[in-house]
Amino acid sequence: MGERHRAEPISNIDNNLKSLRAAKGMSQSDLADSAQITRQAVCAIEGNHYLPTTAVALRLAGVLGCRVEDLFSLRATGEVIEGELIGELGQVDVNHTSVRVKVARVEDHYVVRPVRALGELLAYMVPADGLLLGGAVNGRGAGKIGKRVRVQLLRDRRVIEQEIAIAGCDPAIFLAGEYLRRYKETATVTGWTMGSSAALEALKRHEVHMAGLHIVDEKTGESNIPYLRKHLRGDDYLIVTFAAWEEGLIVRQGNPKDIRKIDDLSRRDITLINREKGAGARHLLDQRLEKEGLQSQDVRGYDLVADSHFQVARRISEGSADVGMGVRSAANLFGLDFIPLQQSRYDLVVPKSYLTALPSIGNLLEAIVSRQFRTEIEALGGYDTRETGKIRQLRVQ
Numbered sequence: 001m002g003e004r005h006r007a008e009p010i011s012n013i014d015n016n017l018k019s020l021r022a023a024k025g026m027s028q029s030d031l032a033d034s035a036q037i038t039r040q041a042v043c044a045i046e047g048n049h050y051l052p053t054t055a056v057a058l059r060l061a062g063v064l065g066c067r068v069e070d071l072f073s074l075r076a077t078g079e080v081i082e083g084e085l086i087g088e089l090g091q092v093d094v095n096h097t098s099v100r101v102k103v104a105r106v107e108d109h110y111v112v113r114p115v116r117a118l119g120e121l122l123a124y125m126v127p128a129d130g131l132l133l134g135g136a137v138n139g140r141g142a143g144k145i146g147k148r149v150r151v152q153l154l155r156d157r158r159v160i161e162q163e164i165a166i167a168g169c170d171p172a173i174f175l176a177g178e179y180l181r182r183y184k185e186t187a188t189v190t191g192w193t194m195g196s197s198a199a200l201e202a203l204k205r206h207e208v209h210m211a212g213l214h215i216v217d218e219k220t221g222e223s224n225i226p227y228l229r230k231h232l233r234g235d236d237y238l239i240v241t242f243a244a245w246e247e248g249l250i251v252r253q254g255n256p257k258d259i260r261k262i263d264d265l266s267r268r269d270i271t272l273i274n275r276e277k278g279a280g281a282r283h284l285l286d287q288r289l290e291k292e293g294l295q296s297q298d299v300r301g302y303d304l305v306a307d308s309h310f311q312v313a314r315r316i317s318e319g320s321a322d323v324g325m326g327v328r329s330a331a332n333l334f335g336l337d338f339i340p341l342q343q344s345r346y347d348l349v350v351p352k353s354y355l356t357a358l359p360s361i362g363n364l365l366e367a368i369v370s371r372q373f374r375t376e377i378e379a380l381g382g383y384d385t386r387e388t389g390k391i392r393q394l395r396v397q
């Protein structure tokens with residue numbers, strides 16, 4: 001507890017107040033008047049003579065139109081840690097001397113992933129936590145998480161340890177991360193895109209803090225809980241609803257192939273783009289094909305795979321496929337048409353012990369139930385947030 005409340009030495013803080021003030025063309029007096037503090041206080045802060053209170057820092061950031069962490073941030077220490085590398089490094093990474101990585105502390109170990117795995121866009125938007133040093137060192141053996149690697153940190157380790165790693169396929173989780181920062185400025189969320197089954201397995205292997213999934217049970221029509229009861233042992237998990245969303249067929253704008261129902265997918269003039277095995281969208285597709293008496297070989301493109309809802313929509317918008325199973329928000333983003341088939345819940349699964357070990361998870365759950373966040377994701381299209389934040393029971397009580 002003493003470590004948590006210890007004052008941070010000024011020498012550990014990067015102070016950008018002066019440069020950001022100058023970039024706005026403001027004098028110290030201008031900034032002081034707008035932030036309702038004295039010019040002497042501005043001068044002292046810029047001179048690194050003292051750190052402002054949270055309230056003053058918020059006022060300064062508001063006047064300058066930036067975030068508090070843009071003004072003041074913990075200085076990178078260059079500390080080197082060891083962690084478990086998830087996945088394989090690509091040839092580009094192997095040949096490159098500085099592989100950018102994200103780091104998460106899960107239970108008693110660090111999990112390391114290349115930033116590149118976030119995708120071509122996010123890889124340039126999400127800052128790295130560190131740089132990979134050399135190759136793998138003594139691995140943990142068969143059946144363990146991965147290769148053991150060394151990472152030189154670019155950020156303070158204490159800040160990195162507040163990051164929440166989430167596996168799943170809902171891109172709105174990054175938006176939730178931005179709302180989290182309003183509750184806890186130094187906490188962030190990194191979402192690793194994978195299908196529902198893969199996300200749950202990653203959680204069970206202690207590679208992430210939370211897993212998101214949307215798998216509807218064919219017999220009961222219930223989302224996620226029947227599947228979780230089969231694949232999780234014990235009752236040591238919290239199941240929280242993120243939102244409900246519409247799932248269905250994404251087709252080109254104007255639907256030029258006149259695709260209306262599942263059995264249209266067997267037509268020879270239609271090419272499908274599928275999701276990977278274990279994804280909730282593929283699970284839904286397989287259910288509907290079986291119901292129509294169709295098999296995978298009856299569908300052209302069944303073996304063509306995209307690893308996210310956005311990639312499905314992108315492939316259709318580019319013209320390399322005619323149809324794919326996905327969510328309405330992805331169709332909306334790419335200006336495509338959408339044929340709804342069902343509404344399902346997207347639930348977040350988190351071990352209960354993590355709520356104590358990583359308090360920022362509780363802050364995230366507070367963020368997603370806020371009216372502002374729910375209003376914003378509903379504006380994306382296809383989301384229903386009436387049950388957002390509702391806790392589900394994994395076991396019958």
